[in-house]
Amino acid sequence: MGKLTVFEIVLTNVGGICHAGGEVLGQVVVEVTKDLQVQELSVECDGRSQVFCIDTSKSTVIEGHPAIAIPHADEEVYICTSTILCGRQGKENGCLRKGRHVFDFTFHIPPHSPNSYEGEFGYVRYMLRARLKKSWEEENVTRKIRVIAKLDLNTISHVNEQIERSEEMTTSSLFSQQGVCHSALRLDRQGYVPGEIIPLSHIVHNNTARDMVVSLELRMLTEYRCQTITHTLKNRLQTIKYPKVAARSTFEQRENGLRVPACPPSHLHGCGIIHITYQVVLKVKPARLSLKRLRIAVTITIGTVPLRRGSLVTALVGNRPSERRWLTMPPPTYEEVMGMAAQKARSPLRADSPILTSLPDYEPLRARANTDSSIVKVQRR
Template sequence: MGKLSVFGITLEGNRTVYFPGDFIKGQVLILVTEPMKMKAIKIMCVGRAYVHWTETHTTGSGENQRTETENYSETENLFEQTIIVHGEGANEQTNLSQGQHVFPFQYQLPTPLPSSYEDGIGYIRYWVKGTIVKPWKFDKYTTQVFTVLDTLDLNNIPNISTPSGNSDTKTLCCWCCTSGPIEAEFHTDRSGYVPGEYILINAAITNSSYSKVKYTSAMLMQNVTYHATTKTRIDSRVVNTIMGPGVDKRATENWTNKRLHIPPLPPSESLHCRIIDITYSVIFQAHLRTCAVDMRLYAPITIGTIPIRSLQMYRNPPPSIGNQRLAVAPSAPPTHNFPPNTSPNPEQATSAYPTRGTFYSPPPSYPSATGGGAIIKDDDYGYTMGDTSFTPQYTYYDWNQSTFTSNK
């Protein structure tokens, strides 16, 4: 890079996860091998949501047939703040002397904000961008992306402990004959969960037809709605699946408390972002013969970040504490006063919540998202020094750790 040997941004304590209202504190690090002329060094703190996709349509026929590609996109600026850390930033020039330079900065995140999200169609992204504004030359850039987590307290949602479920009846036709119906009913143990918990599924399938149900399954689905300027698109992806047995003709099969695990996921989001909505559902499916359409039953659920404190699993102390410290399940949003030299510490995160009574839970951690992240390649960044890969991190309660195994 010639004169510029190092140009990077470090966040205080190497923190990677923040919450609305937190202060982003960090430093711009620059190492130049000889004096450098510039106008300014500036920091831009940005929160932005973006969606984009293309659709191909064929019109006309024969010689008049043609293919058209339409682009759909929309941008929502959540916040944008520029901070000059060196120089005036106008037409005046300044010199940066040879050697290493450190410029501190801080910015308080606004509130409310939606949780970070990344996929191939859209994103909700937060970053700090550093720019060396050069006179008569290309500017130099460096970028640090970080996760923002919204708080969704399940205890504030009415009827969240009520099971969610559905039922259906399907009649198969075989040649000129109509067989008896296939009847199915299923429900989850409640309507709200946090990542790390298990969805308990109960179901009953009565097969009065002449055909066997090949097998049954249940899927946790993430449903994302993208709102472009002129069109809306809904995509669904399977997050996790469990399989069940088939059902012989003229027979009945039951599911009893089958467990479907919830991996690290963003919370349900429909309030704080105008162009991306995230919802979840459980699908119970009876897989039928090849020529028949499978039976699919849908049940909506909510994924939050603070668990339902009235659940028995949070009231029973684990059978063996060992040397591990017990966390107290939160009942209100935390203050997030984490020490400056650490990322959010699970025990401090939980202890920041005021509590009522005693509630036991694994301490929340912040693992990377299920399904991976993104490579940051965007015109907003220009040529960027440093790592451009990013994967959001989400709240997760690890019920598989040994102290809590029997409470899963």
């Protein structure tokens, strides 16, 4: 025993990142202090999604015992292949001589594989596993890889179009007549990448006798599909709260405080059991106890390749340079976005932090914007 001192997987891919349709390149490094007889040394690439749900609607009740919920699970496999590096079926001899040995390997990720994702009730995960089988025991070492599925916003027709939604709510107080609160939310476009600001405007006409509370949210909706069960989880990625809107008054705001955090692309294309959508939500409700609620939700698309044109907003803020300056600023690089997310994950969450939930494991492409022409360029490593 004790002959094996080093057994690890070293990836050539920068940061352990691979794009769907690309290759995973790496080496299995083995170092022994004495000659070691091995039956087989292999490396495996496994990529799959799994979902776990509990069906409480069909819980079985046994007399004298609490109800037993029925668990359900489902999975999809995208890649499961292995390569023998040394051993009985390999090209090398089954004896590892004293010293350091390096075995190269290459795996091709299918082009339609979904993006890596880690969620509360499921995941899309890609793993490398090296196995060294000896006559009396087996050694294992694993390495996680991140797969990035390309979602080019320039190939989606509607994401560069302006969108506006409006709703109204009727309410009254004890000593006053009914009044109507009318609200509207407008976005200049519907497609963004992590690190970009979401420019928007909203207005609240409070023609009631009650004060109103207004807030704005960026929300991620994850739908887990497990056999016949569908479970939707809502996560608030960012929240902005405004002062109360007084009775018989109007509140109008041009907002530039919503920035897309590090998050997986919309829809999670290629995965049939996990579906992701994003919404910008305007919420209006009476300041005091009331069951009345006004909610305007606009669905947006988060991609990995930004729009090349039309990223400036003129309909919302006009053409004055002082108002357009923050829109012409380039979004931070993906490395900066991921670095900020990792730093927040390591530090305790403050009460005033806009990030309310942990973000999924995600590493997108690198994007920069040309501030002179407002044409976004994408750089690949």
